[in-house]
Amino acid sequence: MMKASKIFLFLFFISCVINVPAQDMSALVQKVKAKLDLVNDYVADGKMKTDVAFIKAPVGKIKIFFKKPNLFKIKRNNGISILPKGGVSVNMSSVLATKDYVALAAGDAMIDGIKTKIVKLLPMNENSEIILTTLYIDEADLLIKKAITTTKDNGTYEMQLYYGNYAAYGLPDKVIFSFDTKDYKMPKGITLEFEDNDKPTEAEKLKARKGRVEIIYSSYIINKGVDNSMFK
């Protein structure tokens, strides 16, 4: 009899655990979105540093344009800019632009000494390019400190955001964007470099798997209007 009651209690406990609904974090995400929605558009000046092992690129001055809901463009002043493909994720407003997702709690984490809520965003649309977005949200200041986005075609991106003067608008001072890179090897017929180049070392090959783009924002001009032609 005692044994049967123990089994019953155990099964009851398990069923309770299984039936606990995942905590809906839509409210928190909506609060963050409401903060970001204060910004209708902006033009920002900054610097961009591209660190991909198989690319030698200089640090360049850039201008960044944003307009609601999801228009975003980075233009290098007089030069060529290199960005990870799927660059729409470089800003958080674009990530949260759609309402078509489920937000689930996934615990807490410390980012740079600040306690953050981990929120998983699952898109409702099966055809969405984004499979999953994980946000690390500073609940007190309603700031996204880190975001990891997994896409169908362009791999996984990680974005770390650092805030300063424009934190009130949810706009970062610095964004570090990490992404997967594929092996780079060009046929000699395309490069027309028939002589042997230096071969990459094993360490370089390992490093080559991860790329990094760092954007440092120096100033923002917020809600002063941005022409659509800037995004072409």
Next chain:
Amino acid sequence: MWTLLQIELYKIFRRPRTYIAFVAITALITIVQLGLKVDGKEYAAFVMADLSNTLQIDGKIINGYFVCYVLLQLLLVHVPLLIALIAADMVSGEANMGTLRLLLAKPISRTQFILAKFFASTIYTILLLVWLAILALFLSMWIFGTDDMFLLKNNYAVQIERVDIFWRYAGAFCFAALAMTTVAALGFFLSQFAENSIGPIVATMSVIIFFTILSTMSIPIFNLIKPYLFTTHMVAWKEFFDVKVNSDNETIRGTIQRPDRLINSALILFAHIVFFVGASLYVFKKKDVLS
């Protein structure tokens, strides 16, 4: 010596054959420029296809600096053949026309005679490169405008800032002048041994083609002899278009990745010139001139 040089230059530029090279270069460059002007975007998409899987590259990839680099890659392999047309004819041409003995009857030393002819062929070579620079660089800059250069190497890509490019072209053309003078010196040397122009011209072209094939084939046994072939060093001008990076992988403006390679190649090419001209002098001084 100056008078002799003027006479030799007059003889070179009096022949219609001299202008074949200028016309050929003009035709090749304008055709490539036209093609890139019309279908440049498609060409850029084709060469960037591999990178486009991961990265989005915005900007004017097909610009004057990039076009000039493509043209130099294509042409600096073939220009030696055009130089051989003149340089390998310098002495053998005189022998063929029967004017060699007549010329040497004048009160000039054989050394002066040979050096004047060699300097004349060098000036022709340099003028050809100046023409190449005007069309490939300046005309391309005018047609396509300027921007950063984004170059694809076999194992990596390099972005060079617009303000950091022009001096590299100045260096590359100076290096190309050294490389082409080596070809002129080879052709000139071979022209000592024949009494008609065809032989030395074909021999010079054959040596260049043969050595170029050996230089470009990545077969281990050939790798042993590559450093000793002057054709291996002729392409070292490309070193001007590779930049050093700092510990953060940022390019350092005004640097060259492997300056030691550039200097080494320049010295080897210069040594070849000295050898070929010295050997030409030696052979010609000993030669029994009968034609």
